Amino acid sequence: MSLRALRTLLAIAQHGSFVRAADAVHLTQSAVSLHVRSLEEDFNALLFDRSRRLPVLTDAGHIAVERAREILALYDGISSEIGGDSELRGRLRIGAIQTALAGVLPLALSALRVQHPHVRITVASGMSAELATRVEAGELDVAITTEPVKPHPYGLASTVLYEEGFWIIAPVSLAHEDLQLLLKSQPFIRFDRRAWAGRTIERELRTMRMRVQTSMELDSQDAIIQMVSSGLGVSIIPLAQQQVESLTTIAFEPFGTPQKTRRVVLLEREDRPLGRLASALANAVKAYSPHVDP
Structure with a gap:
């Protein structure tokens, strides 16, 4: 069982298609199919109902997806949990709405890079609902979004950053x-x-x-x-x-x-509480934002 195969499984569950999942994880469709077959052999269970036109998770598949999310969350959090208090390392995948990209985020990321040069940061743009879904699916570690009109998706926690x-x-x-x-x-x-x-x-x-x-x-x-x-x-x-x-x-x-x-918040998964990397990002954003009462 490989971590990359688990990420592929989550991508299929999220996008509902082997083709779209292949695009999301930058693999060929045949490689995606190979990852699924490998996992099914490892687990000795079918993960998808192949009688349907589109991939539908079996009961075993639903269990595998939930456990894959837990495993990948733990793995991705290791680098942010070890090391000295002042030296952060690891990867932080950030999603951000357009106003954050045009406003406070560039300043915050510049400061974060100076303070923690060994953190590998990637940024993706999108609308709030899309970004929230990607955090829920494990494609992003955190997202800077608006506080939703309706409660945010199940399993996500939010930290208020500032107001617009x-x-x-x-x-x-x-x-x-x-x-x-x-x-x-x-x-x-x-x-x-x-x-x-x-x-x-x-x-x-x-x-x-x-x-x-x-x-x-x-x-x-x-x-x-x-x-x-x-x-x-x-x-x-x-x-x-x-x-x-x-x-x-x-x-x-x-x-x-x-x-x-509207309030702008930092979204993350509840099963992966605000780690040191995400906390550093939140603090950097708040440093360049007007104060807002919680």
Whole structure:
């Protein structure tokens, strides 16, 4: 039994397909199939029902997936648990939402690299729900996401890092207008309602009984900012304070009275409590963020 085969098993369980799992773990499909056969021989049990078009876990397969998660969590945590208090080593796979990537995370990672040069860090971007799922599946160690509108997936714990404000944004040429009124009169570029932030915005608009003229619905904050900068409409998006201070091509106005905010959290698996690596990341992020009460 190899650790790589266990990671392959988790990828299949997560993606529901040998093909997508192969892409996720950077293997050929034949190599993925070989890993599964090897595990089935080791465990003397079938892990997937092969009578189905798509791979479906058997009862033995479900048990194997849960144990694989536990084994890999223990293995991945070894390097962060050993060694001296001041010298951290090991791998930290981080997922992050766009506002964190454009705001506090680069500063935090730069400081972390100086303090702990032997830590191997990888970063993946995505929307909060996607990143939470990847942490749950063991593909990421931690993720910086928004505090979900609904409870986060079962088995995940969160640590509050900081808050971000929601902002009405408009072309800079309309900076002297009442942006609240522009929400009703201008084309509205909507933040994707599949995202946690998009659902928060939608709920608040309904609470305010505000009708908007939706012209686009996009899942990229950068794309929304570009569309607004080009004069194609107005929008409501969450922004890191660093973005508010640096963007010069759009006008800003707080959304809501008082301003609507969201909490940004560090997500991790409950069965792998906040280790020294993840704790160091959380502390670095908080050092460059406005204080928020727990």
